[in-house]
Amino acid sequence: MGKPLNYSYYPGCSLHASASEYDLSTRELFNVLGIGLTEVPDWFCCGATPAHNVDELLSLALCAKNLELADKVEGDMAVACASCFSRLKTAQHVLGVSDVKRTQVEKAIDAPVKLDSNVKHLLEILAKDLGLERLAAAVNKPLSGLKVACYYGCLLTRPSDVPNLDCAEAPTIMEKVIEAVGAETVAWTHRLECCGANFTLSRPGVVIQLTNAVLESAKAAGADCIMVGCPLCHGNLDIRQKEIEGVYNTSYGLPVFYLTQLIGISVGLGADKLGLDAMMVNPMPLLKEKGLL
């Protein structure tokens, strides 16, 4: 065993509402794995896409504020949401290269900008800090026979030099993590294509078209389910799946899991501890068929 792992935990807004099962399963899983999570006290919204879309300075200031808050908690910063992760990483990157913007942000938050803390997505913590071997050792119900389509979406890896999680064009970190707990992965074409993200509110028509292409590709590759690490991707793939099936007159029936839910199953956590009942596409038939619940 290495030294104990402890992180400051930044769940992000979605995890307190539409993605509450992601929050629940993360806390439960990390508890089982012996990884300490201390929620950043009184964290704010990172600004998400709307803030940087129209007001970069505000976006940077919000992120800088959160980095400052997280600094009070010991350990690197663990981030669950891909969008929050991307915003925090981008802010660190931009504030690191632009003196002008750093000065402005320092004025806005009335505090020095802290850039040295490590912001890590849950995937990184599982794959690198904990390590695949230790993760595999915690498994007591391997996900054998489950074919998973790992969906990265946009913000976990892009652009190449900002998140530094994995190669922007040919990432493997999700596959490695889920294979470590016994699942099979499928090779598919749309794992990096955009789902439409926050257009789900303003332009749902666009989302339906883009998300359909993603679901179609996963289905064609023979996947049983999709795994994501982003509440927005999840929202579009899971919540809108029924609607998409209606529009395109087809049937996918692909449960969409958060990575923590699937790994949670493999370490023996029950459905109630993983929030499986919150999923719109019911995963129970699939899990029963594979003998996983």
Next chain:
Amino acid sequence: MHPENQKHDFEPKIIAFVCTWCTYAGADLAGTSRMQYPANVRVLKFPCTGRIDPVFILKAFQQGADGVLVSGCHPGDCHYIAGNYHARRRFAAFRKLLEFIGVDLGRLAFSWVSAAEGGKWVEVVTDLTEKVRAMGPMVEFKALALEEQWSGAIDTPELQEAYDAI
């Protein structure tokens, strides 16, 4: 505003010791590309950084330089096979010495600038100039030189005693 047009209270004197094959050529390239950098630097050309004796750096500081830059070919690219490696080793030791005698190492910069790196030359020169400008004039050696002049005479009993003891 263009940095060239800004007026400063203090214009540092920067001396650059460069090798002819890489950095001198790189500085030439900055010229042919019409890049702009502060006019504070004076360049001394050597065949190779291997030729640069640390004494020259001390001499430069003594002559009133506020900053010194030593620049040559990238490791592995020396026109004379290995001169820059010898230089690197020599200056690593020399830095310790300078530090020991109380010179702020921020005044002394080492860099590798190749013949193709006009932009890097501009960056290195600008950075050092601005850094030294912020540090203010180099007073240590000037004071020493002054001291040197009036301490020529043995004018205290303690000094006389020490002198006799030698």
Next chain:
Amino acid sequence: MSRIGVFICHCGENISRTVDVERVAQEVGRLPGVAFSTDYKYMCSDPGQTLVKKAIQEQKLSHVVVAACSPRMHEKTFRKAVEAAGLNPFLCEMANIREHCSWVHENREEATVKAIDIVGMMVERVKKNRILPTITVPVTKRALVIGGGIAGIQAALDIADCGHEVILVEREPSIGGHMAQLSETFPTLDCSQCIMTPKMVDVANHPKIKLYTYSEIELVEGYIGNFQVTIKKKARSVDEDKCTGCGVCMTKCPQKKIPNKFDQNIGMRTAIYVPFPQAVPNTPVIDRDNCTWFKTGKCGVCQKVCGPGAIDFEQQDTLIVEAVGAIVVSTGFDLYTIAEKPKGSPIKGYGEFGHGKIPDVIDGMTFERLASASGPTGGKILRPSDGKEPKQIVFIQCVGSRAREKGISYCSKVCCMYTAKHTMLYHHKVHDGQAYVFFMDARTPGKSYDEFWRRSIEEEEAVYIRGMVSRLYQKGDKIVVMGSDISVGVQVEIEADMVVLATAIQPQKGADALAQKLGISYDKYHFYSEAHAKLRPVECATAGIYLAGACQGPKDIPETVSQASAAAAKVMALFSRNQMEREPIVARVREAGCVGCFACKKVCAYGAVEEKEIRDRQGNLIKVVAYVNPGVCAGCGTCQATCPSKSVELDGYTDEQIIAMIEAL
């Protein structure tokens, strides 16, 4: 007392625009020792040089400082002029007030003050300059050519035809290089092999050319006119003198499934092989990594079937030392690969194009092998994955080239033309197929080049789409090409059977290591640097070494051949003399001070420092001191900076001169 003349050049307006040259002349004129100071519009012009010469004679000048451009530009010019006026050329120095002053500063006052400082420094320096006699050295009239592609072959033949001996070294088992791999060549569509192989045979048969194939340069010592080159001849495992080239060994070798690099790994070869049938020399090589004998100690079939008994499993690498007077470097190019690059490499691969894992996404050279009549498919265009003929073929230009995000920002120069050629070859071979080309702009300068490109569109019906491709992915047995047509402003999607990428031209792997052995400079991409981009394009800054072909930058065949002949002409000019002069910038030992610690010997990279015994008249040894061989010394001065007793001095860069410059500030 010295009588220094200072000459300030306006360089048209290049200097005088920002530097007040008259003020510089005035202020410098007041410095002690300066007897004459003036300015002139073009100092390097004939009247300018005459001005310098006249002043030397009329003013009885003892030293000269010319304040003008970089000494790298015109030092030779002015030193020659000074010599013509009767002064030792090394009593003339240049002050660089153009590249280092007028061009890089805008503020007139600051630039003028700096120019005065620079000239003042050089005035103090030149006072301490000493008369240096020129050193003459003999010229060895043999040339070394490194790299046996079309550039090396052309240079070797030209030099050898002039009656000089040439040593041609090639890393691969055969000469021929990349040109031997090509199918047909633009813009005439003549077969590459047909024009290449006769030249290869000429090399093999030339009495003045000594050919070392499967050999590499190990070490280069010496200097212009007098190089010693150590060549490593790798063990071929076949005795070249005994082998008749009958080829029985290759037909009998049981290892038949080794990807042939010459065929871009789509064709197969045996473990004992020649890379292609027309190889020169036609002597096989045993690939020891794949040979059963070398792996297991069993087999030996080739040895059994070889009539002349040429197979020699015991052969070792050998080192050969050759003396040459000039070196032509013609190591050529390598193709960029879209595969993922190892960590630390500045060049990235293309993940968006599948990192080379989609089998039917190939590069231009692989297409050449498919189109070549002597290639693995006999000249049929077939997919590597399933051997089917592609009916929809997509060509993508500028892959790697002009992509600073991937680490390469230059244009590879030949891709526009060879892709146009590819579309033609494809159309000739697959009549019912359609070729599409994604491109940014077509760069076709060259005789009959643009006409050739237009022909590919107008007559051979290639569809050119102006726009780049964002992503390629496999869907079933098709490759989906996600592109855009920026002329129309819409996204374009093509389901292709095969995709050909015009990947960037890069220098050969190991180009940097060879440059370090040769002591020549290279750019950040590892292309070798010429001495002057316009006026000395085939010479290296290092005297006696010349460049030919794509090792200096991307080039097509006609250009490569021209440069090779030009390099050969430079070598022949050097060989027209029995003796040559070299710069007398060498180190000298002050024997009285030398204590014989030989720290200088340890740091000298050239082995120029020798031990010299000093004896009295009776022959008793007094001490051993260092001695610098002026023929071998390259003039770097590392010994001087190292010498603890300051007993060695580099002429032209003495401590006295340097300190004088520092004190001038």
Next chain:
Amino acid sequence: MIKKKMIISQETMDVDFVRKVEALAGTSVRRCFQCGKCSAGCPMATFMEHPPNRIMRLLQLGQWQRVLAGRSIWYCVSCETCTTRCPNTVDLASIMDALRKLSWDSDGASKESYVQLANKLFLQNIRTYGRQYEMRLAAVFNVKSGQFLKDLMLGPKLIAKGKLKMFHSKNKNISEIEKIFTRIEEMRKKGDAL
């Protein structure tokens, strides 16, 4: 659609606007050499009247009115594909951010309204609550955009699944968020920030 002729002169090419975009985006506009790779990979290109490469071209020509008047910039979903693949390392996603900001500042330059409305509500929510309040965001959006029935069937299901919270607790340090907003506003008023 009538396309107005572009009169090009030093007066009509608004270099100042382009400099502002470059300062905000921290990337060069001139560097683009119109290869079109951004447009080839953009998931939203089919919804845009000007594909991304043309936005860059119009910017290079200083024709910002044409850029801001369209919907294209509001259809960018910030997926960063263009930035990732640009051979010239032009950060187009950041340029889109900068353009949206400048359009936002000039108040209603574009006909696009839904995305702008969603953004506005989102930022208002942050200012009021410190965190996002998805239920309120969706409800107000539907009311303000006049799409009362949009996703009508989805709402109750989400509530049942616990995915939409009816109530939202405010941050304890909520005053700090308001300070950040006002400090930024003041900086802009004084001209200390764009």
